[in-house]
Amino acid sequence: MINPKAVRCFSVVLVLCALLQITSASLGDRLPEFHECVEVCKAENCVPGKNQLPIRLRLVFWTCPQECDYTCQHVITDEREARDPPMMEPVVQFHGKWPFYRFLGMQEPFSVLFSLFNFLAHRHGMERLRAEIPAQYSLRPYYMGFGYFGLASWIFSMIFHTRDFSITEKLDYFGAGASVMYGLYYTPIRVFRLDRSTPTNQSVLRVWTITCILLYVAHVTYLTAWSWDYTYNMAANVAAGIVQNLLWSWFSIRQYRKLQKTWAAWPGLIVAWIILAMSLELFDFPPWGRMVDAHSLWHLGTVGPTIWWYRYVMKRSWSRSMLTQSSFLVRDAKEDMSSQRLKA
Numbered sequence: 001m002i003n004p005k006a007v008r009c010f011s012v013v014l015v016l017c018a019l020l021q022i023t024s025a026s027l028g029d030r031l032p033e034f035h036e037c038v039e040v041c042k043a044e045n046c047v048p049g050k051n052q053l054p055i056r057l058r059l060v061f062w063t064c065p066q067e068c069d070y071t072c073q074h075v076i077t078d079e080r081e082a083r084d085p086p087m088m089e090p091v092v093q094f095h096g097k098w099p100f101y102r103f104l105g106m107q108e109p110f111s112v113l114f115s116l117f118n119f120l121a122h123r124h125g126m127e128r129l130r131a132e133i134p135a136q137y138s139l140r141p142y143y144m145g146f147g148y149f150g151l152a153s154w155i156f157s158m159i160f161h162t163r164d165f166s167i168t169e170k171l172d173y174f175g176a177g178a179s180v181m182y183g184l185y186y187t188p189i190r191v192f193r194l195d196r197s198t199p200t201n202q203s204v205l206r207v208w209t210i211t212c213i214l215l216y217v218a219h220v221t222y223l224t225a226w227s228w229d230y231t232y233n234m235a236a237n238v239a240a241g242i243v244q245n246l247l248w249s250w251f252s253i254r255q256y257r258k259l260q261k262t263w264a265a266w267p268g269l270i271v272a273w274i275i276l277a278m279s280l281e282l283f284d285f286p287p288w289g290r291m292v293d294a295h296s297l298w299h300l301g302t303v304g305p306t307i308w309w310y311r312y313v314m315k316r317s318w319s320r321s322m323l324t325q326s327s328f329l330v331r332d333a334k335e336d337m338s339s340q341r342l343k344a
Contacts, residue, residue, distance in 0.1 A: 028094035034076050041068035060105035060163050073099040074290075091286035097164065101290045110292050111161035114299035115154045121303050122150040125310030132314060138195040142186050143313055150306070153179035157299070173233060174220055180237045181219075185212040187244040191251045241278075245271045266312040270305045277301025 028034060046064035053062055062070075073094045081090045091098065103109035126147035133140050153175040160172035185208070189195055194205045219236055223229065252268030280298045287293035 026093035026096050028073065028076065028092040028099070031076060031092075033079075034072055034094070037072035037075055038065075038068050041072060057105045061165075062105060062163075069094075070102070074101075077290075095164075098287050098293055099290055100287055100293075106162045107164055108161040108293075108296065111296040111299055112158050114296055114303065115157040115161060117303045118299065118306055119151060119154040119158070121306040121310075122147050122154065125306070125313075126151075128310060128314060138197070139190065142189055142195065145182060146186055149179045149182040170224075173223075177219060177233070177237060178216060180240045181212055181216045184240045184244045185209070187247045191247050245275065263312065263315045266308065266315075270308050270312070273305045273308075274302065277305070 042065055045068065050064075052058070053064065053067055057067070077091055077099045080092070083090070093099075097107075100108050106112050126144060129140065129143050129147065133143070156168070156171040156175035160168040162168075188208065189205065194201045194208070223233060248267040248271050252265050252271075255264040256262075256268075258264070277298055278301075280294045280301060284294050287296075
């Protein structure tokens with residue numbers, strides 16, 4: 001079971017780690033014309049007595065200098081795109097990001113929207129789990145844990161893509177990392193049924209739990225106290241993802257061969273979908289209409305697998321008809337006995 005005190009402590013540590021500052025630079029914000037534009041804008045507008053920013057911008061913490069920075073990004077981008085003949089790379093990044101048109105103060109509105117879709121997919125899946133899986137079922141807490149980590153990671157994603165600050169970036173990265181690590185933690189528990197209350201399973205589960213916690217703490221500590229390394233962070237998350245994807249693919253093949261049911265192969269198909277969606281991150285390109293980029297499409301690409309995953313959990317648990325708690329547990333026991341006979 002998930003300890004509420006542990007969750008609160010984890011949240012506090014996450015926020016404190018996110019308070020450390022980082023800086024980034026790109027070609028766009030090194031351009032002399034960009035610097036000149038920003039300085040002129042601030043000199044003309046960021047002085048006492050000038051009109052304040054609209055309330056919709058102030059609500060998400062935009063300031064006058066940041067408004068000048070945003071405006072000049074698009075001024076410079078417009079000028080570069082309008083040059084004749086066109087430059088080979090007319091659109092450049094500023095502060096590590098493409099120039100996006102904002103909406104209601106949100107810096108990357110489509111990334112926010114698609115993150116919201118993922119959040120809603122998790123919330124709907126968790127509602128079904130609560131309603132249809134009995135509390136006594138030993139895997140239920142792990143299913144719910146998967147949902148809680150998913151909700152947290154997509155909340156942080158929405159916050160970060162709304163306003164890019166040091167703290168919101170770190171919360172996004174650490175939240176995503178925690179979700180990936182929980183996936184790595186949960187996968188062996190489900191595949192090898194470590195949730196069952198046998199002495200051996202309980203010993204292995206304790207060791208595995210401590211190992212995953214220490215790995216995540218070491219990961220966050222390295223990024224905050226040693227080096228904010230984007231390459232390392234990506235490599236760590238990819239490595240954790242590969243391990244769990246391989247386990248799910250193996251589990252899917254084994255279950256399909258045993259049951260000869262199409263739904264038994266769903267985990268492997270979900271993994272394949274996620275891998276294809278992740279490949280979008282490799283094809284970074286200037287945003288279409290300065291709104292939709294590869295990263296936002298990656299967020300969109302994970303909505304389907306999330307919905308599909310919860311359907312698999314419910315399909316695996318029982319048929320579409322509502323069962324009583326006792327029949328649910330009996331069915332699970334029968335499946336285990338059948339699996340043991342096949343192994344024998």
